Amino acid sequence: MNKTKYQQIEDYIIHQIESGQLKTGMQIMTEEQLCRQFSFSRMTVNKALQHLTQQGYLSRIPGKGSFVKPPMIRQNTADVSSFTDDLKRIGLIAGARLLFYRVVEAHTVPTIQNKLQLNDSDLVHSFARLRTGNDMPIAVSYTYVSAAIVQAIDVSRLTSSFYSYLDELGVVRIAKDIQLSARMPDEEQKKLLEIENTALLKAATLTYTACEDRIVPFEYNENYYNGDIYTYTFH
Numbered sequence: 001m002n003k004t005k006y007q008q009i010e011d012y013i014i015h016q017i018e019s020g021q022l023k024t025g026m027q028i029m030t031e032e033q034l035c036r037q038f039s040f041s042r043m044t045v046n047k048a049l050q051h052l053t054q055q056g057y058l059s060r061i062p063g064k065g066s067f068v069k070p071p072m073i074r075q076n077t078a079d080v081s082s083f084t085d086d087l088k089r090i091g092l093i094a095g096a097r098l099l100f101y102r103v104v105e106a107h108t109v110p111t112i113q114n115k116l117q118l119n120d121s122d123l124v125h126s127f128a129r130l131r132t133g134n135d136m137p138i139a140v141s142y143t144y145v146s147a148a149i150v151q152a153i154d155v156s157r158l159t160s161s162f163y164s165y166l167d168e169l170g171v172v173r174i175a176k177d178i179q180l181s182a183r184m185p186d187e188e189q190k191k192l193l194e195i196e197n198t199a200l201l202k203a204a205t206l207t208y209t210a211c212e213d214r215i216v217p218f219e220y221n222e223n224y225y226n227g228d229i230y231t232y233t234f235h
Contacts, residue, residue, distance in 0.1 A: 005040050009048035012038075017057060017068055024070040024092070025136050028058065070133055082163035083131055083139070083223075092133035098158045099140075099192075101127040103147065112144045115206055115220045123147035127158055130192050131223070137193045139225040149209060149218035171209055171218070179204040183224065193226055201225040 003011065016022040029037070034045045049066055052058045058066045070092060084094040106113040107120035118124065125145040131138050143162070145153070150171060157165040166173070183202045185195060193200075207219040 005044045006048040022068050026068050027065045084161035087133045095132040096159050097130040099128040101155050116146045116217050125153050139223045142222045144220045146218045175208045177206045199227045201227045
């Protein structure tokens, strides 16, 4: 069966992506270049690019061009896997850029104090990171960790998987509660994630561990994911 003109362009670009010639984040040929290569009209090329965008292969940025989107990242709410694990499953290398780190008394962050069941004078590790996949921004993460469970944190380890670091410390993650909601990005998040008005997926996660034969909450995390590339599966 003969393919239409726009389908020929789609097949060409999809083959380049699936063969690795075009990698996540790379810019594809311009509409003008595709017109010359295929000797098709601008309208035909535009239709192919629109269709590829709808299918999730491309992201089109006005005035800049079309770029290869990362594959959809999926996390299962039934497990306690890390961001690094999620990206590894789809062939991306996770990264993190530390935005800030500080230690505060629990009473200065009352909402967090309540979630982690802390006393006023208890200490909390507070840090924010930009999470990336193959150096592309994917999420802004705000994390609070009870110093009663994790007494000290090597700040240099916050530029890689925090959960791998917790594993080394012997802090076992037993369960988690997750609340999901949609949010529009603030100006800082737009800048960090390099987006405009793309809706963010907010995942607020409370993680538990065992302490003296009790299950206690020790970490509260708010991740603001680029909603175009991150999704959760419920069980």
